[in-house]
Amino acid sequence: MNKHAAHFWEGCAAGELRYQHCAACAALQFHARAFCLRCGGAKLEWRTAQGSGTVYALSSVARAPTDEFRALAPYVIVLVDLDEGLRMMAHGAPGLCIGDRVRAGFFVHGGRSLPRFDKS
Amino acid sequence: MGAQFYAIPDDTSRFHVDLPVRTLMAYITGVGDTAFGRHAGETALTLMAQAANAALADAGLARAEVDGLLCGYATTLPHLMLSTVFAEYYGLQPVYAHALQLGGATGCAMAMLARELVDAGRCREVLVVAGENRLSGQTRDAAIQTLAQVGHPDYEVPYGASVPAYYALLASRYMHEYPVSETDLAEFAVLMRRHAGAHPGAHLKEPISVADVLASKKIAAPLKLLDCCPISDGAVALLVSREPRAGLGVRIAGAGQAHLHQHVSSIASVSDLGARRAARSAMDEAGVGLGDIDYLGIYDSFSITLLILLEEIGIAARGAAAARLGSGDFAPAGRLPLNTHGGLLSYGHCGVAGGMAHIAEAQRQLARKAGARQAGERHCALVHGDGGVLSSHVSLVLRRDE
Numbered sequence: 001m002n003k004h005a006a007h008f009w010e011g012c013a014a015g016e017l018r019y020q021h022c023a024a025c026a027a028l029q030f031h032a033r034a035f036c037l038r039c040g041g042a043k044l045e046w047r048t049a050q051g052s053g054t055v056y057a058l059s060s061v062a063r064a065p066t067d068e069f070r071a072l073a074p075y076v077i078v079l080v081d082l083d084e085g086l087r088m089m090a091h092g093a094p095g096l097c098i099g100d101r102v103r104a105g106f107f108v109h110g111g112r113s114l115p116r117f118d119k120s
Numbered sequence: 121m122g123a124q125f126y127a128i129p130d131d132t133s134r135f136h137v138d139l140p141v142r143t144l145m146a147y148i149t150g151v152g153d154t155a156f157g158r159h160a161g162e163t164a165l166t167l168m169a170q171a172a173n174a175a176l177a178d179a180g181l182a183r184a185e186v187d188g189l190l191c192g193y194a195t196t197l198p199h200l201m202l203s204t205v206f207a208e209y210y211g212l213q214p215v216y217a218h219a220l221q222l223g224g225a226t227g228c229a230m231a232m233l234a235r236e237l238v239d240a241g242r243c244r245e246v247l248v249v250a251g252e253n254r255l256s257g258q259t260r261d262a263a264i265q266t267l268a269q270v271g272h273p274d275y276e277v278p279y280g281a282s283v284p285a286y287y288a289l290l291a292s293r294y295m296h297e298y299p300v301s302e303t304d305l306a307e308f309a310v311l312m313r314r315h316a317g318a319h320p321g322a323h324l325k326e327p328i329s330v331a332d333v334l335a336s337k338k339i340a341a342p343l344k345l346l347d348c349c350p351i352s353d354g355a356v357a358l359l360v361s362r363e364p365r366a367g368l369g370v371r372i373a374g375a376g377q378a379h380l381h382q383h384v385s386s387i388a389s390v391s392d393l394g395a396r397r398a399a400r401s402a403m404d405e406a407g408v409g410l411g412d413i414d415y416l417g418i419y420d421s422f423s424i425t426l427l428i429l430l431e432e433i434g435i436a437a438r439g440a441a442a443a444r445l446g447s448g449d450f451a452p453a454g455r456l457p458l459n460t461h462g463g464l465l466s467y468g469h470c471g472v473a474g475g476m477a478h479i480a481e482a483q484r485q486l487a488r489k490a491g492a493r494q495a496g497e498r499h500c501a502l503v504h505g506d507g508g509v510l511s512s513h514v515s516l517v518l519r520r521d522e
């Protein structure tokens with residue numbers, strides 16, 4: 001894992017969804033990098049999302065790709081548009097629909113704290 | 121749309137040099153393939169050689185006349201130098217060679233590059249070949265490695281998302297924005313199976329119904345097992361030449377690409393994935409419009425892939441692809457026969473060669489050499505490949521010289 005993404009996962013362990021903010025142009029980005037995707041600036045600050053958003057897409061996965069996730073199947077994977085204007089993949093509670101307003105929680109699976117959204 | 125998406129305007133002038141419409145010197149003069157399915161004991165190299173033999177025989181060309189070689193990557197032979205490994209194995213000494221990697225769009229991208237090479241005069245006869253024993257030679261570790269490349273390693277793979285799940289996410293959003301049902305998707309799986317039934321080399325030939333698709337095993341909602349292509353062994357080869365073959369000219373008249381994202385979580389809009397941009401670029405270059413196209417070879421890794429591509433390219437209005445299928449337009453006798461070999465969904469999917477089979481079938485239809493599958497007299501084909509999660513798009517326009 002690259003060191004920037006590691007900061008995101010450390011955030012999950014602390015119950016936070018972290019993203020980058022460009023000091024030069026104020027652009028936000030969720031997939032962390034050493035530079036701003038919009039202006040190329042190298043001065044990026046970490047911020048914490050307030051954790052609410054809207055379901056953009058979802059799928060209930062019946063056939064997991066690894067043993068680790070087979071134990072969890074079926075599970076829901078979502079793309080959520082955070083209110084900050086960032087889209088992220090996460091787990092979702094069963095029964096969610098596209099357009100639902102959701103709030104992030106966290107659960108530990110395979111030694112990692114994973115974000116999971118449920119109806120707010 | 122999220123703040124992280126800095127949308128690139130849909131302006132095709134960005135996507136190709138503004139060349140005047142001209143007759144490019146690039147013909148597909150030979151096609152060859154193996155049957156798709158299980159070929160125990162074969163390797164990527166042995167399968168590629170079989171397809172190459174068939175393509176050279178089809179073109180009536182001696183091996184020594186091949187001066188360019190483009191190979192598609194093989195997950196069961198992830199060598200640093202696949203093209204020269206194949207060249208040595210097969211007995212070629214080309215003046216230009218390399219392998220290419222663009223997921224499911226690799227075959228169309230190689231055909232596009234071969235066309236540039238022969239048109240520029242760099243080569244006269246370019247062998248384009250791909251194949252692998254993806255079904256019988258693939259270990260579980262290799263499958264996981266392939267998955268890891270398709271999903272974002274830091275922001276997607278940790279959630280236990282599978283390749284079908286990435287497409288399922290896309291499907292869920294598309295079906296939210298447009299009136300597309302699971303039955304509509306199933307209709308495309310059924311059509312591909314029906315077409316495969318007419319091809320002796322198809323991996324899956326047993327007829328299926330819409331009810332069979334809907335009742336098949338859940339994979340990642342809304343996709344069921346029969347919405348997904350099988351994993352196959354097989355190979356396909358094309359010979360791209362500067363000169364047409366005597367009495368037969370199937371020209372690569374146009375080509376275009378678009379690459380707007382890699383990962384599903386970076387898709388800005390399910391209504392602008394790049395397919396239309398690539399197809400329009402290819403058609404502009406060929407000097408044709410959608411109304412001139414009379415055969416379709418469209419990538420179909422999943423039923424949803426095929427439906428979205430047809431609608432984004434504009435072959436059907438949004439939400440109307442299944443209705444067009446229902447009207448009979450995509451049948452061999454219809455206005456726009458679609459994947460008459462059965463596509464990835466039923467002819468089979470062995471990686472790069474799976475997407476090349478669409479090109480081979482289009483060439484055969486235009487050359488009127490499709491045998492029992494011949495869909496009347498066809499003149500102009502649109503072939504479209506996509507790689508990733510509808511990430512990389514390459515379109516080709518093939519025309520029969522009249």
Ligand SMILES: [Zn+2]
Pocket residue numbers: 022023024025026027036037038039040041
């Ligand atoms: Zn910036």
